[in-house]
Amino acid sequence: MNQAPTKITFFEWLTPLVASGKKTITIRDESESHYVPGTRVDVHTLEKDKYVCQIDIVSVEKIGFDDINEEHAAQEFIPLEELKPLIREIYPNDEDFYVITYTLVA
Numbered sequence: 001m002n003q004a005p006t007k008i009t010f011f012e013w014l015t016p017l018v019a020s021g022k023k024t025i026t027i028r029d030e031s032e033s034h035y036v037p038g039t040r041v042d043v044h045t046l047e048k049d050k051y052v053c054q055i056d057i058v059s060v061e062k063i064g065f066d067d068i069n070e071e072h073a074a075q076e077f078i079p080l081e082e083l084k085p086l087i088r089e090i091y092p093n094d095e096d097f098y099v100i101t102y103t104l105v106a
């Protein structure tokens with residue numbers, strides 16, 4: 001049986017939003033969707049693998065690209081008109097994504 005992942009990376013420029021508790025979701029492709037609700041995960045920067053903080057995974061829910069909306073943007077703490085192009089840039093060929101909801105560990 002596969003183990004639940006214990007680490008997630010974010011672009012360095014996004015990590016202050018995660019560490020402050022302002023950003024409460026991330027939208028990833030299938031390859032990064034295997035987080036398990038109820039587990040605790042270490043946040044690192046993607047670029048330098050620097051430890052940032054810990055988060056608890058709340059839920060992992062499948063979503064289509066076209067269904068990403070203002071509510072997701074608010075939870076991402078990124079304007080929707082920036083969020084959707086960013087996701088397209090990271091994942092140019094995907095239509096199905098996963099909303100990973102988490103809480104910051106104090």
Ligand SMILES: CC(=O)Nc1ccn([C@H]2C[C@H](O)[C@@H](CO)O2)c(=O)n1
Pocket residue numbers: 009010011014026027028046076078086087090
């Ligand atoms: C390896 C990789 O893809 N890392 C990612 C992917 C996405 N993000 C952020 C960017 C947006 O806030 C959301 C939407 O995908 O997640 C990231 O920080 N690192």
